[in-house]
Amino acid sequence: MGHPRAFTTLGRVTSPVPARDLRVSDDERHHVVSLLEKATGRGLIDLDEFTTRVDTALAARTRGELNAVLVDLPGLVHPEGRVHPTAPAHRASTRPATAGGTGPVLTAELGSVTRRGSWEVPPHLRIQVALGSAELDFTETEIPHPVVEIDLGVTAGSVELRLPENARLQRDEVHAVLGSVEEKRRGGDGSGPLFVVRGQVRAGSLEIKGPRKRLFGRRG
Numbered sequence: 001m002g003h004p005r006a007f008t009t010l011g012r013v014t015s016p017v018p019a020r021d022l023r024v025s026d027d028e029r030h031h032v033v034s035l036l037e038k039a040t041g042r043g044l045i046d047l048d049e050f051t052t053r054v055d056t057a058l059a060a061r062t063r064g065e066l067n068a069v070l071v072d073l074p075g076l077v078h079p080e081g082r083v084h085p086t087a088p089a090h091r092a093s094t095r096p097a098t099a100g101g102t103g104p105v106l107t108a109e110l111g112s113v114t115r116r117g118s119w120e121v122p123p124h125l126r127i128q129v130a131l132g133s134a135e136l137d138f139t140e141t142e143i144p145h146p147v148v149e150i151d152l153g154v155t156a157g158s159v160e161l162r163l164p165e166n167a168r169l170q171r172d173e174v175h176a177v178l179g180s181v182e183e184k185r186r187g188g189d190g191s192g193p194l195f196v197v198r199g200q201v202r203a204g205s206l207e208i209k210g211p212r213k214r215l216f217g218r219r220g
Contacts, residue, residue, distance in 0.1 A: 020064030026178055032057045032066055033178070033203045035076045037131060037156055040110070044073050047109050047130050051155045054202060058177050103149070108132030108157065117141065124149045129157035129204065137162040139211040143193050152199030152206065154179070160207045166192035173198035174206065185210030 103124030
């Protein structure tokens, strides 16, 4: 019976990857967005800079790139991603993108905006949300237009749309980056207006619902 062969692995021995060069996960990007929310709440950065840094955080590939948006914010740093205190590497200032248009703008920045009951629905509506929420209920108002276009720009916020039971919906052009888009409604007969929803949801949420359920003859 012979002796077992000894196997050796040939090749170059590489040094460990520095922490700043490690790849980041979606959970880590979410964590940094939450730190930027805190910085905005403390008045360290304004909303323009908040949205710019969120864009950079969502596009970051390494911990060094991710932590670059935090280096000038005292007490806020992502673990194992410390970088040298140079100027933060973020893009030129941009607000949340929308698809454009000439319709009225509903803005919720560090706050909320609500439309319920009877209200004037324009054929083209733009919704801008940053660290806030928007709730629009179309179920109890008259909609004189066959098509209602809604352009979204959401950064670390939430939008809830309630559509009439017989409404049709087109949302193929809604893009979510570390965000969520949910449709929670029953399809009606399609005899109502067409809602065309498009835009971007960054680290936020969009919920599209039907009419509220009726409890004891009243809507709940």
